[in-house]
Amino acid sequence: MGRLRTKGKAGAAKAYVTRSSAVKRLQCSLADFRRLCILKGIFPREPRNKKKANKGSTAPTSFYYAKDIAYLAHEPVLKKLREHKAFAKKLSRALGRGEWSSAKSLEDNKPSYRLDHIIKERYPTFIDAVRDIDDALCMIFLFASLPSNSRIPPSLIENCARLAAEWQLYIMHSRSLRKTFLSIKGIYYQAEVMDQSVTWLVPYQFTQNIPSDVDVRVMLTFLELYQTLLGFVFFKLYTDAGLVYPPPLDTQKDEGGAGVGAFSLQDANHNATLVVAAKEVKVDGKKVSSKDVRQTIKHIVASAPPSSEGDMMMVDTHTNAAETDEEFVAQPSTSDPNAPTILPTLQSLNALPQTISADLFAPYTFFLSRESSRPIFEFIVRSFGGRIGWPPSSGSGSPFDETDDSITHVIIDRPLVGKPNETAEERDRRFRRKYVQPQWVVDCLNAGKILLGEPYGQGKTLPPHLSPFGEYEGAYDPTVGLTHGDITITEAGDGDEEDVSSSADDDTEDDAALKAAAAVAAEDPAALRAAELAAEAAGIDYGTFEKEVTKSLTKAKKADANGQPDREDDMNKMMMSNKKRKLYERMKHGEKKREAQRANLELKKLTITKERKRVLKSTS
Numbered sequence: 001m002g003r004l005r006t007k008g009k010a011g012a013a014k015a016y017v018t019r020s021s022a023v024k025r026l027q028c029s030l031a032d033f034r035r036l037c038i039l040k041g042i043f044p045r046e047p048r049n050k051k052k053a054n055k056g057s058t059a060p061t062s063f064y065y066a067k068d069i070a071y072l073a074h075e076p077v078l079k080k081l082r083e084h085k086a087f088a089k090k091l092s093r094a095l096g097r098g099e100w101s102s103a104k105s106l107e108d109n110k111p112s113y114r115l116d117h118i119i120k121e122r123y124p125t126f127i128d129a130v131r132d133i134d135d136a137l138c139m140i141f142l143f144a145s146l147p148s149n150s151r152i153p154p155s156l157i158e159n160c161a162r163l164a165a166e167w168q169l170y171i172m173h174s175r176s177l178r179k180t181f182l183s184i185k186g187i188y189y190q191a192e193v194m195d196q197s198v199t200w201l202v203p204y205q206f207t208q209n210i211p212s213d214v215d216v217r218v219m220l221t222f223l224e225l226y227q228t229l230l231g232f233v234f235f236k237l238y239t240d241a242g243l244v245y246p247p248p249l250d251t252q253k254d255e256g257g258a259g260v261g262a263f264s265l266q267d268a269n270h271n272a273t274l275v276v277a278a279k280e281v282k283v284d285g286k287k288v289s290s291k292d293v294r295q296t297i298k299h300i301v302a303s304a305p306p307s308s309e310g311d312m313m314m315v316d317t318h319t320n321a322a323e324t325d326e327e328f329v330a331q332p333s334t335s336d337p338n339a340p341t342i343l344p345t346l347q348s349l350n351a352l353p354q355t356i357s358a359d360l361f362a363p364y365t366f367f368l369s370r371e372s373s374r375p376i377f378e379f380i381v382r383s384f385g386g387r388i389g390w391p392p393s394s395g396s397g398s399p400f401d402e403t404d405d406s407i408t409h410v411i412i413d414r415p416l417v418g419k420p421n422e423t424a425e426e427r428d429r430r431f432r433r434k435y436v437q438p439q440w441v442v443d444c445l446n447a448g449k450i451l452l453g454e455p456y457g458q459g460k461t462l463p464p465h466l467s468p469f470g471e472y473e474g475a476y477d478p479t480v481g482l483t484h485g486d487i488t489i490t491e492a493g494d495g496d497e498e499d500v501s502s503s504a505d506d507d508t509e510d511d512a513a514l515k516a517a518a519a520v521a522a523e524d525p526a527a528l529r530a531a532e533l534a535a536e537a538a539g540i541d542y543g544t545f546e547k548e549v550t551k552s553l554t555k556a557k558k559a560d561a562n563g564q565p566d567r568e569d570d571m572n573k574m575m576m577s578n579k580k581r582k583l584y585e586r587m588k589h590g591e592k593k594r595e596a597q598r599a600n601l602e603l604k605k606l607t608i609t610k611e612r613k614r615v616l617k618s619t620s
Helices: 019-026 030-040 066-072 076-097 100-108 116-122 126-131 134-144 154-174 216-240 251-255 290-303 309-326 346-350 374-383 424-432 439-447 496-500 503-520 525-537 542-562 564-575 578-619
Strands: 016-018 063-065 177-182 187-193 196-202 280-283 286-289 365-368 387-389 409-411 434-436
Touching: 016 019, 016 066, 019 030, 019 063, 019 066, 030 066, 030 076, 030 116, 030 216, 063 066, 076 100, 116 216, 126 196, 126 216, 134 154, 134 196, 134 216, 154 187, 154 216, 154 374, 177 374, 177 439, 365 374, 374 387, 374 439, 525 578
Parallel strands: 365 387, 365 409, 409 434
Antiparallel strands: 016 063, 177 187, 187 196, 280 286
């Protein structure tokens, strides 16, 4: 006879625990339970059968693993939270009775907890911690820009600002910045630290308001964990780089609004003398310490005669042999004599060119105008070896002023206005400098090279600012057809190249528009309708458009009928399971949708370009 199973004692009912049951087991409040789950990384689970997990009940509730709750029962932070609850009761009782000395004594001995052991548990290796600091950095930079109120103390904001400055200092020192994108939400940065890509978001310097519907307690719990995590990570990074952590802060510069410039990086003294306890040993009845042994060795070395020429030759041969051992000597393969024997060595890999030069802005000196955001461009320029200055209205600590002759670029974001009272010296200085808009700095960083400054000149319409993050292969690129190598297309007002266009160019553009419309037409009625409207706006005859679409569909059907890959796809789909086949069809549907969107955007670009040429011809 098999073993009898009692209902609710095995299976899903035993593996899962509801939230109310977990709170009863841990004997804590719901707020403390939420804090513990955030700190330990425990989150609700979704059982396969909620009715079985809830012992027959269908009431909506949250489920947790029973093992996770048993793991929380032995957490030292839970013990401290219980002690804090007892402390709050004693303090309120003492204040109610007017026992001020007892209340002060209780306040001095207030229980507190540390999260060091939780960081060690959740991140066993340093690489795990570096890989997981994206959210921590976003939260730190967010709270560094928030105003203080009754829920967020000023000391917390000051600590977040300090951590944000320490991270920026390390990125500037190690030249680790790789990508930047100016978005509506803020500025996205991506750096490569310990061979790990770290991406974080920095909000713009606007007045921030905390919404009333946001639960700040949950965010503060996450922030408490992230502050401890970043403290560990920054200490390790600074120590490995040979820097003193935390970096010293100049309070006078900090009060003057110097920002990151108020911190100074200092090299750690690796040659510091270590205090080692001297060991004493008795030799022939006399006590001899390790200090005496070291002094005797130094005396012998100093009094030794100079080494002979043969000894010197032996040392040289040993050193040369050691140097030659570092080079990898490729040996031919015994199994395949024709196999190539050239393998990459460490020296050859180090000699390979990097994708983005760490000294991209090193030859240049920048000056920020007062309307440009100083923290953004100071961080970017200094991360790539450039020098940057700013006016006193943007804060103190600028290494040079506006009259410095070494300035090569001025980052300015205001319209072009002539100066009637400009002196000869100011005019000469203006001719020797390049005035560019802030987007030029970010586009140069993402491109990995110095772009031409003409399209980014003061008062000009800027080229599209594209995101460097995660674009799929074959995505629409608005710069294709607008750039030739490093030369960006001139503005519409230049006119010389526009007048050269002839009717042959218009016919070519019409053909391109028809081909794009035909590509859109395949199995997408909404995209076909948009293509018809765009073709009508471009002045293309409807009959010609319809013929091109029909021709494209006929070619597509013939290709489907005669194409071997489609039959192979059908055979492969027959061998798939129902779940995999639906996933494959969704993937193909997404690819067709993206291709249609790309073709539609290309058609719109052709229409806009043709309309602009027509307007220029009519005005000329």
